[in-house]
Amino acid sequence: MGRAPCCEKVGLKQGRWTKEEDEILARYIKEHGEGSWRSLPKNAGLLRCGKSCRLRWINYLRADLKRGNITEEEEEMIIKLHATLGNRWSLIAGHLPGRTDNEIKNYWNSHLSRRAADFRDGVVVNIDLSRLPGGGKRRGGRASRGILAAAAKEKKGKKGKDDKGKNNVAEAEQQQQLKEEDANVSTTPRPQSDCATAAQSEEQAQASASGLTSDGPEEEDTLALSEEMVSALLAAPGSPKLEVGPDGSCMDSDSGPSGDSGCGSGGPSGDVAHELDLGLDDKAIMDWDLMGLDISAADDMWDPLLWDYDDETLVPEPAGGGEGHQQQDEVMSDLFFLDNL
DNA sequence: AAGTAACTCAACCGCGATCTG
DNA sequence: TCAGATCGCGGTTGAGTTACT
Structure with missing residues (x-):
């Protein structure tokens, strides 16, 4: 839209996705998982570029997307x-x-x-950007094949038992990202x-x-x-x-x-x-x-991060209950890992 | 009712980071 | 070490929709 298509897209379809294309893409990812976007359209039989497929999946077709208006x-x-x-x-x-x-x-x-x-x-919600991957400015770059292989192996192991298996890689990555970022928030x-x-x-x-x-x-x-x-x-x-x-x-x-x-x-x-x-x-x-920060509007999301530290030991005091404590342990674990990078 | 301005949102693009051989 | 491939991100565009005159 608006710009000339790049040369590699000559012959590929552009513009809005049809229902049929959505179904093909969703079915393919359900069977093969995410990744390899470059070869995905060819393998799936879509006349789209990999970028377009990825974007469509991430922004529209993913099962874990929340539809509807943004809440207050x-x-x-x-x-x-x-x-x-x-x-x-x-x-x-x-x-x-x-x-x-x-x-x-x-x-x-x-x-x-x-x-x-x-x-x-x-x-302002304070987030330590330095602890984000790539100094908080993580850019692209494909996942290592080892990771992809491991994810694929895991997916294969679960395949047929759990529909969620189709999103194993994406969910794992998303959860990991959330975990990492949560560890960096405040x-x-x-x-x-x-x-x-x-x-x-x-x-x-x-x-x-x-x-x-x-x-x-x-x-x-x-x-x-x-x-x-x-x-x-x-x-x-x-x-x-x-x-x-x-x-x-x-x-x-x-x-x-x-x-x-x-x-x-x-x-x-x-x-x-x-x-x-x-x-x-x-x-x-x-x-x-x-x-002291007014973040009450999203207390449910931030609760695990509202801890008081013991000054000497840096052992978090749970703000909520047992479940929160477990989450805090995970965050502390992540922080420890990041500190030792 | 028709024209048009404003708005929304799906999709595209280029860039830069990362990985692999 | 390096070039090419791949991927993810943020910026941008424009078709479709809604509101206004």
Whole structure:
């Protein structure tokens, strides 16, 4: 649409999918699982490119998609996540089960972006971007064949017993992603005070990419938004208390202990100077009062993340009950794994 | 009723990251 | 080490729909 098709698509169908095509694609993926998008259309007998098949499956045909309007709770979630993550729609979608990045992106662009000014006084959900895969900016790249083979093996083992087997790979990946991202939400908050420069540039970058900068005056607003967001966090009663650890790393949003920019171990920089000015010569451990954040709208999703830490042992205190504790253990396990990467 | 502006959303595109041989 | 293949992501487009004049 709107652009000339790439050469490899000559002869391939474009535009809206028909019911028949949907059925073919769904049937094929049910039998063979996701992946190998390049060869999928050929094998399935579809005159579509692999990209198109993948998009159709992810955005429309997947069984675990939630249809219907975005709820108020979801909307609030999107707003808060966008305030921190910017236009990282896939990450935002990861926190909204059943919603796709495309759906959220569309919803933001059509419903929320023009209301952006209303969000400035909103609450920013802190997410340690450094702990996201690829520094929170994971891009593409095919899965290793080992992983795919293992997934295929698992699927084969379950095939015939459980219809869910058709989505094993996707669900496993999605759950893993959710798990990883949940582990990064607020459990290792951003030390805004010592990383303000990095935070500002990050927020500016996000704002500039958020679609809020379409016309003149809004550009100023965008920058103002970024600064306000940072300032608000700095001034927030729940701002992190810094504690000092042994290895000198900074739990920064952009770099993390092993990051390559911002404060932390990324080498000499202005951010490091910030860090030193604040006496952060050791690992910073946050005592971050998450309860100070207004995230009540999605309490059911965030509950497992609202823990109080024992300062010394970092053993999470369950906010809810036994089930929550199990989830917290999983998150802690993930954090431990990420810390040791 | 007709024209058109505004809106929604499915789909496409290019880019960059990652993997493999 | 590197080139090519593959994949996922965010930005963008335009057909279809709805609201307004």
